[in-house]
Amino acid sequence: MKNIYFTEVQVKSILLLQEKGVAIILLEGPGEKWNLPILAKPSEVFSISLALEGQEPPRPQAHDLIVSIIQRLNAKVLHVLIDILDEPLCHGIIALDIGGRELDFDSRPSDAISLALRVHAPIFVSPDVVAKGAVHLNHEEGSLDLGERTKLRN
């Protein structure tokens, strides 16, 4: 499902906007030219935070369980893709290699990102996602302003 128009992004950080009770998954484009914020629920991003911090949770989270199953079944995460499902709602696609064959699985973006981070697989976004969601940030701007400029949703 991957094609040359997809752009690889990095997970820059997770922002918790306490007063609004929401979280933002902050992705970053190549050369730090733009950021791509995706609105989510705090419970949906907790597992991403653990992976970002490189923390080994005391017991496996759901995404650690997925990694175990994939590995024990001799499959491999090739990459994940974030695309727009029904604006502003995004979805994630997880591409697995199973015996040399690529199989794609639908998921929420947060699940796809959480999984990719754990196995160091690349995260791609579609041109549509960049067009609709990318923002250029000034260092003077706070996270509250980013909240208002976030157009896409997990």
Added chain:
Amino acid sequence: MKNIYFTEVQVKSILLLQEKGVAIILLEGPGEKWNLPILAKPSEVFSISLALEGQEPPRPQAHDLIVSIIQRLNAKVLHVLIDILDEPLCHGIIALDIGGRELDFDSRPSDAISLALRVHAPIFVSPDVVAKGAVHLNHEEGSLDLGERTKLRN
């Protein structure tokens, strides 16, 4: 990993104790002789609630993703087991059949239960769990009292 001393339980309900900010996974023993409450975070039981209500979520949750992967990889959930990890903390074990071979995966009890409900696999508890966590409830008692009598944790 299953043996004759394990007891099959049903998921009776999920209780949200709003004022305490916690949830209880309420399991039920054979013949409704006892209940087995397990304390959890509301975010950990959301996915169980969806499965109990038979709701098809608008997009796959992490556990629906696990089910998809297991099925597409020609594996099958045989059963899940709840045991005590380090009292009062419990853990879950998910037994998969992969090409006729049984493989066990560690998880949180909530993940194991959520997965079992989705594929209609039996849920077992160890004798230790019954000894430490089972309670007999009177119908006059409220859920708050149950909160106090819950000894085990997700």
